[in-house]
Amino acid sequence: MSTSPSSPSASTTPAAFHVLGIVGTGAMGRGIAQIAAQAGLTVYLYDQRDGAVAEARDFISGMWARGVQKQRLSAADAEGYGGRLKEAATLSTLAECDIVIEAIVERLDAKQSLFSELETLLSDQAVLATNTSSLSVTAIASACQHPERVIGFHFFNPVPLMKIAEVIPGLRTDPGVVSRVEALGQSMGHFTARTTDTPGFLVNHAGRAYGTEALKVLGECVTDPVTIDRILVDQGGFRMGPFSLLDLTGLDVSHAVMESIYHQYYEEPRFRPSPLTRQRLTAGLLGRKSGAGFYRYVDGKSEVADEPPLPRVAPCPVWISPDPAEACQALTNLVEAAGWPLEGGDTPSSQALCLVAPLGEDATAAALRLGLEPERCVAVDLLAGLKGRRSLMTTPATRPEVRAAAMALLGDDGTPVSALNDSNGFVLQRVVACIVNVGSDIAQQGVATPDTIDRAVELGLGYPRGPLAMGDHYGNRRILTILDNLLAATGDPRYRASPWLRRRASIGLPLTTP
CATH class of the missing domain: 3.40.50.720 (NAD(P)-binding Rossmann-like Domain)
Known part of the structure; x- marks a missing residue:
């Protein structure tokens, strides 16, 4: 049964979950386990690798111990949380769970196989949730006998600090499951962004324009990565420049995501990757993890030359x-x-x-x-x-x-x-206009409501404003003018304005208008 971002809850008080299972105890699994235990759930941890669950429990306990040292929580609370973490020696140990979240390798066949096996072990009312960041929830659910109880529940790393979780119904997910999972995410202290099952969901979809347009600017020799980063941080108010961000994430991760979303959208020009990242990936210039990317790193810190002093000239007319x-x-x-x-x-x-x-x-x-x-x-x-x-x-x-x-x-x-150097739209204009345009098209596609889009992007990407609020801040008519002039000058359909933007700018409505 399909749901939309604005579908009403099946009931006003969704049935609460009490026992949660997690399959996969890497960074994501550990983070979810931590906030679930803090929210009062009993948490069973399962991992195929010997010793992985013990490592995860030690790591999470260490986080709580540091919280006690910093007086962010009491010793009694930390002890209580720890008592809720339990090891599942086998998958069958998860039988008493009323929800299981998988955080395993990002491969469709692996997730389908896991869910098919879990279906035979869990009760008929248990929910199967995937923490996938890029795979179709509907495709994962297609291998199940009961796809109506499969849902996407996508957290961001580090889970305790990133206060957002995407709730993604598949095309056959039951609305009651959606309401229950939303309530669970909120009980963990996270904003739940309901989104449709589309490539990149909401946050990764909305984040395409920042890096790809910055790479397009670089590829045109408008300026260098350092200058682009400085402009977008100092002039645009972004927390981190796009090239610093690519280096932090690692090109082995970022380039794969760029290509994946581009191909899943059947080569939509707005998401077109840059050949620059493929070349740098081949050269092993991954970023911080390899010691060099768009910047060079010494002891984990980027080497950035000071800006040259400005010219001193006599005033002229x-x-x-x-x-x-x-x-x-x-x-x-x-x-x-x-x-x-x-x-x-x-x-x-x-x-x-x-x-x-x-x-x-x-x-x-x-x-x-x-x-x-x-x-x-x-x-x-x-x-x-x-x-x-x-x-x-x-x-x-x-x-x-x-x-x-x-x-x-x-x-x-x-x-x-x-x-x-000469450029259609400088740096800030181009990047901001593309962010606003992609956000507008997300709204046009009904991926999420305007309020959800803006809040999710602020929390998930750290932008100074969500894409729709950003367009209204700078003036949506000005954004439309930038895109129209870019399209006219270049002929590149990546700059064609979304109908959502064009209609609202043309009649003087905010982009946040539903």
């Missing part, structure tokens, strides 16, 4: 494009605060530094559209205003002294400045 008006005012205030001479009029003098603020255009196109000399034109990204890091880009013809003057002006008050 500055002419600012009057369109758009808000950008003109922001740049005018900057020039006046720096004390540089400001030119008025429709056309600049032959000595002026010409500043433009395009959305989704490159500096070359903006210069030609406005009838300016490309040699004296510099574009400034004002999507996020002038707070934090500032980004500029030059045309291929921009003279070095003009570029130096623009950098000196933008950094006059001590704000860091990043200079880019």
